[in-house]
Amino acid sequence: MAAPRVIVEPAGRVCWDEPVRIAVRGLAPEQPVALRASLRDEKGALFRAHARYRADARGQLDLQRAPALGGSFAGLEPMGLLWAMQPDRPFWRLVKRDVQTPLQVELEVLDDPEPQEPQESAGPEGGRVLARAVHERHFMAAGVRRVPVREGRVRATLFLPPGEGRFAGIIDLFGSGGGLCEYRASLLAGHGFAVLALAYFRYEDLPEYLCDVCLEYFEEAVAFMLQHPKVKGPSIGLLGFSKGGDLCLSMAAFLKDITATVLINSCVANTVVPLHYKDMIIPDLGIDPSKQKTTESGLLDFGDAWNNPLEEPNHQSLIPLEKAQGPFLFIVGMDDHNWKSAFYAQIASERLQAHGKDRPQIIYYPETGHCIDPPYFPPSRASVHAILGDTVFYGGEPKAHSRAQEDAWLQIQTFFQKHLNGKNSMKYPGAGGSRL
Structure with missing residues (x-):
């Protein structure tokens, strides 16, 4: 034998x-x-x-x-x-x-x-x-090119698919851990998109800490993408996770040339630090320390600690997403312990409809935590936060969370294909998310 x-x-x-x-x-x-x-x-x-x-x-x-x-x-x-x-x-x-x-x-x-x-x-x-x-x-498909970007103030990496054509452009933002995370952008480029992994603090000569954020920096990144010979205009898409999600919402609301925005477990209010744009300042939502929890194993749980953005005076931190030109896709983990992602997505839907806009697409994933990565990454239920230095509980059950990562990855691609390339033909294996 x-x-x-x-x-x-x-x-x-x-x-x-x-x-x-x-x-x-x-x-x-x-x-x-x-x-x-x-x-x-x-x-x-x-x-x-x-x-x-x-x-x-x-x-x-x-x-x-x-x-x-x-x-x-x-x-x-x-x-x-x-x-x-x-x-x-x-x-x-x-x-x-x-x-x-x-x-x-x-x-x-x-x-x-x-x-x-x-x-x-x-x-x-x-x-x-x-x-x-x-x-x-691998994290780069055959033929994908990695191009470091040091253009004006912009610090980023652009991933370009193989081929001679021009490609739909996407800016990819991560959360409050800072640095430059490239793995999601590099994988997404393998599916035909020109993706800019954009750092905004704790990287090279950018600020070491997340302090006042100026939207002009992100506006410069949008201009870079639209001027690039390999990026197909006249507009681009945004993909944001956690703090990067509310930054994408602000970009969609205040900047031009944004066609489609995907938010992964994000807030509808500006969080962590004030946001500046021209002569405008949006305050940060803030946390009520008395509502911050600690799990039985000593992990920080921020799920209930954030202030309610619908209450006074917290509503001043709400992002006017009704000003955005393009559609939204909210990816929601129903067991997100970082913040109330499902509640925020519902606020977004009601606010858009109250202003006569189409309601966003929302996909709810049961038993899914905060950190929704591309497929087959081991689900992270808790980890040491890069800035806080403490261990944060994110939630999620491994099997359900893994299913959600597979489905969400296809949903994200389909959304961008439809709204950036005019295609609507991808098929899903069906991972159990409920759609609105």
Whole structure:
């Protein structure tokens, strides 16, 4: 009998947001085995997941057809070995900083003569390794170009798809952790968009801390995109997460040439620091410290701490999104413990309709937390905040959150294809989000 071997298809260059088929050949009929996946991030942290399976009557195992019998997850989860990975460091989040290099995922098949109970989560220790393979997952599709941007005050990276044409442009903003996060922009460029990952503090010569924010900086970034020979005008889209989301709302409300805006777990009020634009100042929403919670394990929970933007005097921080020209898509995690994303999306819908505008598209994802990443990133339920230095609880149940990440990624692409390229043809696998 041939030795067992691991098969990963497709065998060529695979990006992180792409599913793969994982299979094992050469096992004994009905043989019980454990599969283990592991990787090390750029700072050396080890992430691992495992699951137990049983080969079929021909000695074959295909994760697209065979349910996991226990381990880090159970049931039919073809990509479970990736999204169920857990770090060896407490509250450590998987973030890819250098998108020009892949992450190496080691896949192992271990002999598992006595499968444990399905709820058992400890890794298979001491099992004999029957087969091993290394699977590379990239963050730049073949032909995608990475262009550092130092134009005027703008500090960013532009990702351009392969090809000779011009591409719909998107500006991508992250939250209050600061720095320059490129992994979402680099992956999105692989789907045909010119995406600018834009830093706005804690990067190079930008301010070290998030203090007063001037919208003119973001206006300069919009102008850069529209003047770029590879960006197809006459307008662009915006993609913002957390604090980056309310910045995108402000950009859509006050700046020209914004056609479509996607908000991932964002507030409808200006948050954290005051926003300046010309002779206007929008105050920040603010927090009521008495409403800030701490979980049983000592994690910060900000879900109820933010002031209500509909009450006096907090309404002054509301962003006049009814001034925006283009449509909105709100991605909402129903278990977001950073702030009340569902409540804010409803405020946006009511405000737009009260001003005679179309209501936004809102997709609610049950049991989904704050940090909604591209597909197959292990869901981050809590991590040490880069600025606060404290561990923040974000919420979410891993399996449901992972499903939401897959669906939201397709919804985002479809929204931009429709409103930036005039296309409406993408299909969804159906991940359980409820749509309005």
